[in-house]
Amino acid sequence: MNTQIILDKYVDNIIQIMTPYGTGTGFIIGDLIITNSHVVGGLSEVVISSKQIKRAIAQVIYDDPDYDLAFISSDYVVLKNPLKLSTKMVKNGDIAVAIGHPYGLNYTATEGIVSKASRLYEDLEYIQIDAAINPGNSGGPLLNEDGEVIGVNTFIIQNANNLGFALPYFYVDETIKNFKSENDTNIIKCPSCKNLIKEKKIKNDYCPECGTKLEVAKQRRKGYNPTGATKLMEEILDSLNVNVTLARRSQASWRVDHGSARIEINYYENGIIIGDAKLCRLPKENINKIYDYLLSENKKLTYLQFSINENSIYLSYLIVDSSLTFDEGKIALEKLFSLADKYDEILINKYNTIKLKRDEEDN
Structure with a gap:
């Protein structure tokens, strides 16, 4: 099975994950969305989207800094071609296909080979x-060439040429089974004693089993709290009935769709x-007629102004x-949204300007 066929077959399983701290990728296995702990950034809720899931808030129900794994819960339709964890031993030289959203380029698949099937790093095995x-x-x-999940893409070596590392499928399988056995949600794995700790049993952010400070518990408890002009901007957006969590692109960036227009707000x-x-x-x-119209409208506008960048x-x-x-x-902002x-609509219908095409990411 070639890379394009694999991508086309399993693309509905691929999830984009967004937090105030950045973006990452997840994928569906059964009733869970699997991703890295560092992708969810210690938050108890994140924003997700996919070809089948409209941009939505989802709950992080398991966080494991030890394996750098996290599980997200969300409602989604049963997929036609669900992903499955591999049960085959990974070997040096095997075909490997990585799927994700690098630099926001959605649903990108890259193919390579397994350089080393078992690379030990900080007491864990990784697929290089x-x-x-x-x-x-x-x-x-x-994924392997059969479209089975052999690992979770976890980290790269900076300033190196294509040196990537994935957490092997057997760690993922082990973690899913252990999590399911708890028959509960909102669970944190202690990186010290390795016990699975129910968040409701954690006091003062310390592990009740070994006493280790649980940074993830602290982060989840505090959540994301903007300050200064960022906080003020989000208060303004909230007053305009904008769901700030869904609009947020980063700590200083927001996107709002209003009718046929898309508004990007950035704090530099x-x-x-x-x-x-x-x-x-x-x-x-x-x-020329369009220029004349824009210049005449600029004279009437307050707070806002037309400009042209390239075309x-x-x-x-x-x-x-x-x-x-x-x-x-x-x-x-109220003027900007409505106008x-x-x-x-005026420019498209009266002056025959060209309607913008939007990327598939933000449906």
Whole structure:
């Protein structure tokens, strides 16, 4: 089975996972979404999406910093071609296919070989592969040529050429069985004594069995709490009935779909906050009329302004963080949301601009 056939057959099993700290990959095995512990970032809830799952909030029900594994629970339809864990011994030279979302490039599959079937690292065995994996691949499945899961893509050697490592399937199988035997959720594996600890039994973030400080328990208890202008921006978005968790792309980036328009809000290190609605593209004809219309509208607008970058038309709101207030920010973003949708329709229907195509990720 070649790489493209494998991807086409099992793509519905591949999940994109998003947190304020970054993005990663997961995959469905049975009724669980499997990923890395470092992908979920110690949070008790994350945002997931796939070809079959609309962007949604999902619960992290198991976190294992020892194996760097985490399990996520979510409702999804029964898949036509479910992934299964392999039961075959992995050998040097075997074909290996890594599937994930590296650098946000969704559903990317790379093929390589198993360079070393068992590489010992910090008391755990890993499968060393030469298939290209990058940030965003973490937590995704490593498949053999039969489309079976032989590992979880876990880490790479920085500044090395295609040196990737996957946690073998037998650790995953062991962990699933141990988790299921607890017949409960919200479980943390203590990295010291290796016991599975029910979160409700943890006091003051210490393992009740061995007394080790459980950093994951502390992170889950605290959750993600924005501060400063980031917190203010999220309060403004919340007041506009935006689900901030679903809109959040990172600690300083949000995306809101309103009608046919998509608004990207970014808070930059230099203190500038920009809300950009990328509306549509310029056609080959009647460009002068479009320019005249945009310039005339700019004279009428408050808070917002039209601009053109290459051949794309933008409606934008720009402010410095020190000048941002709740009332002014709410007025400006409310205008941006409503007018972006309105102007997008006008430009497409009246001036024959080209409607934007969106990537499959954010359905």
